[in-house]
Amino acid sequence: MSDAWLAIVNPAAGGGRAAKRAPAALDRLRATGVAVDVVETTRAGHGIELARDAYRAGRRRFIAVGGDGTSWEVVNGLFPEARGDEVTLGMLPLGTGNSFLRDFTQDGAKDALDALIEGRTRPVDLVCMTHEDGLLFSLNILSIGFVADICVTANRRFKAFGQASYVFGVFAEIARLRPDTHPLEIDGAPSERPSTFVSFNNSQFTGGSMHMAPGARTDDGTMSVIEVAPMGRWELLRTFPKIFAGTHVGTPKVTERQATHVRFTRAQPVDVMVDGEVLTVTPSAVDVWPGVLRVCI
Numbered sequence: 001m002s003d004a005w006l007a008i009v010n011p012a013a014g015g016g017r018a019a020k021r022a023p024a025a026l027d028r029l030r031a032t033g034v035a036v037d038v039v040e041t042t043r044a045g046h047g048i049e050l051a052r053d054a055y056r057a058g059r060r061r062f063i064a065v066g067g068d069g070t071s072w073e074v075v076n077g078l079f080p081e082a083r084g085d086e087v088t089l090g091m092l093p094l095g096t097g098n099s100f101l102r103d104f105t106q107d108g109a110k111d112a113l114d115a116l117i118e119g120r121t122r123p124v125d126l127v128c129m130t131h132e133d134g135l136l137f138s139l140n141i142l143s144i145g146f147v148a149d150i151c152v153t154a155n156r157r158f159k160a161f162g163q164a165s166y167v168f169g170v171f172a173e174i175a176r177l178r179p180d181t182h183p184l185e186i187d188g189a190p191s192e193r194p195s196t197f198v199s200f201n202n203s204q205f206t207g208g209s210m211h212m213a214p215g216a217r218t219d220d221g222t223m224s225v226i227e228v229a230p231m232g233r234w235e236l237l238r239t240f241p242k243i244f245a246g247t248h249v250g251t252p253k254v255t256e257r258q259a260t261h262v263r264f265t266r267a268q269p270v271d272v273m274v275d276g277e278v279l280t281v282t283p284s285a286v287d288v289w290p291g292v293l294r295v296c297i
Contacts, residue, residue: 003063004035005090005116006015006054008047008074011040013066022065025092025113032117036063051077062090064114067095068140072275074168075293078111079126079137083292090116099276100140102205103218104297112193115296123291124218126201129272131281139293140275141206141213142286144182145197146228148273150170150207179230182270185247185263186225192265196228196236196253211246215256219289222258229253262286 051074064071074094092109101108129136183192201213201224216224242248
């Protein structure tokens with residue numbers, strides 16, 4: 001079993017910026033005496049395989065070098081196998097959104113590097129979605145409906161614009177707005193009204209600086225469930241800017257509540273945005289796995 005950190009580098013993250021910036025960041029770690037081994041991903045999903053194989057080989061300390069999607073791949077390579085074991089994740093945020101770290105700092109790149117050097121860690125929860133083919137884990141956000149649609153459009157059409165790609169995605173998707181019904185039970189309470197979107201949040205931010213879930217905490221054993229009732233296009237355009245300050249919560253059509261278990265009461269395939277990635281699954285439940293991962297920050 002190696003005591004060195006394993007840095008899983010996504011060279012494509014941040015429009016290729018990670019490939020240029022990662023060597024200097026990793027050299028700084030080594031210069032302070034931190035032992036680091038490096039592997040690079042070569043395709044989507046490769047980070048899952050690299051993390052899983054390394055865990056099975058005895059590795060317990062990992063660094064995700066990229067964006068939220070890179071961290072997502074590492075986490076989904078480690079879990080569910082790592083539950084009950086102590087695994088630690090550091091981050092070098094060189095991607096597009098880097099949303100998770102905003103709960104802790106406005107200078108994610110510097111503070112995440114300092115935390116690795118100083119050995120600072122904290123326990124964090126994971127949100128787990130059960131679906132017909134297995135489990136999906138999230139550090140940040142799981143969302144269905146409009147938010148997933150935005151992510152698809154941002155990734156396909158506007159990726160080169162960095163964080164602004166999510167804003168451009170909003171305006172593109174408003175043109176074809178389509179509320180839907182996703183019948184749920186939230187801690188046993190039925191919720192069957194139509195919605196523009198529903199999100200299950202472990203941390204507060206998404207899309208870089210959108211303050212989606214002000215009530216979310218990464219270590220309280222709950223997730224923050226945001227439900228947005230159907231809105232017209234102009235109403236959504238008026239409400240959207242409030243998300244950057246978190247003041248959309250509490251407006252008449254936006255609710256936030258804390259929960260530990262959500263059950264989908266109608267099986268249907270949906271697009272799910274999970275930490276910046278979009279997958280089509282048929283979900284049955286969403287649960288919180290309290291304190292199962294240690295994160296350097």
